[in-house]
Amino acid sequence: LVVLGIETSCDDTAAAVVRGNGEVLSQVVSSQAELLSRYGGVAPKMAEEAHSLVIDQVVQQAVENANLSENDLSAVAVTIGPGLSLCLRVGVQKARRVAGTFNLPIIGVHHMEAHALVARLMDKDLQFPFLALLISGGHNLLILARDLGHYVQLGTTIDDAIGEAYDKTARWLGLDMGRGGGPALEELAREGDENSVKFKIPMRQHKDCNFSYAGLKTQVRLAIESRNIFTDKSSLSSESSHDRRVRADIAASFQRVAVLHLEDRCERAIEWALKIDPAIKCLVVSGGVASNQYVRSRLHHIVKKTGLRLVCPPPSLCTDNGVMVAWTGIENFLVGRYDPPPPANEPEDFMYDLRPRWPLGEEYSQGKSEAR
Numbered sequence: 001l002v003v004l005g006i007e008t009s010c011d012d013t014a015a016a017v018v019r020g021n022g023e024v025l026s027q028v029v030s031s032q033a034e035l036l037s038r039y040g041g042v043a044p045k046m047a048e049e050a051h052s053l054v055i056d057q058v059v060q061q062a063v064e065n066a067n068l069s070e071n072d073l074s075a076v077a078v079t080i081g082p083g084l085s086l087c088l089r090v091g092v093q094k095a096r097r098v099a100g101t102f103n104l105p106i107i108g109v110h111h112m113e114a115h116a117l118v119a120r121l122m123d124k125d126l127q128f129p130f131l132a133l134l135i136s137g138g139h140n141l142l143i144l145a146r147d148l149g150h151y152v153q154l155g156t157t158i159d160d161a162i163g164e165a166y167d168k169t170a171r172w173l174g175l176d177m178g179r180g181g182g183p184a185l186e187e188l189a190r191e192g193d194e195n196s197v198k199f200k201i202p203m204r205q206h207k208d209c210n211f212s213y214a215g216l217k218t219q220v221r222l223a224i225e226s227r228n229i230f231t232d233k234s235s236l237s238s239e240s241s242h243d244r245r246v247r248a249d250i251a252a253s254f255q256r257v258a259v260l261h262l263e264d265r266c267e268r269a270i271e272w273a274l275k276i277d278p279a280i281k282c283l284v285v286s287g288g289v290a291s292n293q294y295v296r297s298r299l300h301h302i303v304k305k306t307g308l309r310l311v312c313p314p315p316s317l318c319t320d321n322g323v324m325v326a327w328t329g330i331e332n333f334l335v336g337r338y339d340p341p342p343p344a345n346e347p348e349d350f351m352y353d354l355r356p357r358w359p360l361g362e363e364y365s366q367g368k369s370e371a372r
């Protein structure tokens with residue numbers, strides 16, 4: 001079994017070829033984060049154009065780097081949601097063209113399920129059921145994965161995701177937005193004193209597993225504004241060591257509280273999850289923010305106390321990639337969940353099955369009474 005995976009749900013155009021046994025034959029990512037960040041975020045139309053420009057080349061590279069031709073593929077997996085429909089469309093159209101031309105079955109993949117399941121590619125001992133914390137640019141989810149395709153949502157964000165808070169904070173601090181703001185912020189935070197600015201930890205009074213990052217974002221913006229430091233990129237090269245220190249302190253203090261919020265919620269989610277299913281042995285942490293070393297080490301701490309095992313995919317598999325899509329395709333294919341090959345000449349205006357908003361599993365119905 002050899003599956004091509006295609007991912008275009010947000011600002012990365014990615015493709016990969018993976019074998020049924022989990023062997024990664026190739027992985028190609030073309031990121032538009034840099035381009036899009038110059039316009040202050042992901043503008044759907046611009047992102048769509050950026051995907052369209054590179055999709056053919058990214059897929060071709062993935063197949064070539066695997067030393068294969070399309071004829072050797074067994075199926076094509078593609079992200080069909082959640083995400084921006086204009087962007088999803090580019091990937092789905094490409095996937096269906098390849099599948100149609102080479103008569104291959106096609107598997108529609110949930111982007112967040114892929115973030116979670118990729119952990120099973122690199123850790124063959126990771127069995128269902130497990131708990132997953134998915135932290136990225138658009139999502140903040142605590143998911144109990146009971147079985148393939150059977151997910152219970154213990155918590156989600158009521159406003160922003162943690163990655164969005166990292167990105168805005170990085171932007172306000174004048175940092176490089178090359179791979180989203182996260183990596184640059186993580187680096188600056190290493191120089192700072194994490195106890196210097198007193199930000200309030202979100203939602204301490206809510207005894208549930210939901211998240212909120214909008215309030216922390218506002219606190220950070222006010223802290224930066226009140227300190228009268230230069231934060232535009234052009235003046236940073238000549239900034240005083242005092243100003244650099246102030247920026248680093250804000251970055252470190254933001255990161256501490258952003259992650260404390262994750263710790264709070266994970267501790268409670270582990271309690272809830274073990275009550276629902278005592279067989280749980282692992283906490284999977286994935287999504288772009290899970291590539292952060294500070295996040296990993298803090299969560300490692302929490303998980304150790306509970307006797308569970310922390311499973312974090314390597315950073316290149318935490319941020320958006322084609323491997324996770326191919327792998328999720330493989331898992332679903334093996335249980336018979338796939339669509340037959342599309343016709344070779346599908347019309348341009350064909351109504352694709354795109355799912356821009358697509359919850360992963362049902363909400364935990366007992367959540368409200370647990371929270372009391």
Ligand code: ATP
Nearest residue numbers: 010136137138139163180181182183288289292320
């Ligand atoms: P979603 O998965 O919710 O649809 P997305 O696909 O855009 O969103 P990912 O690629 O999974 O997101 O993650 C991107 C996010 O991860 C960005 O917000 C980015 O700043 C953040 N990120 C990446 N590396 C780090 C890091 N080292 N520290 C903190 N955040 C990081």
Ligand code: FE
Nearest residue numbers: 136288319320
């Ligand atoms: Fe993602």
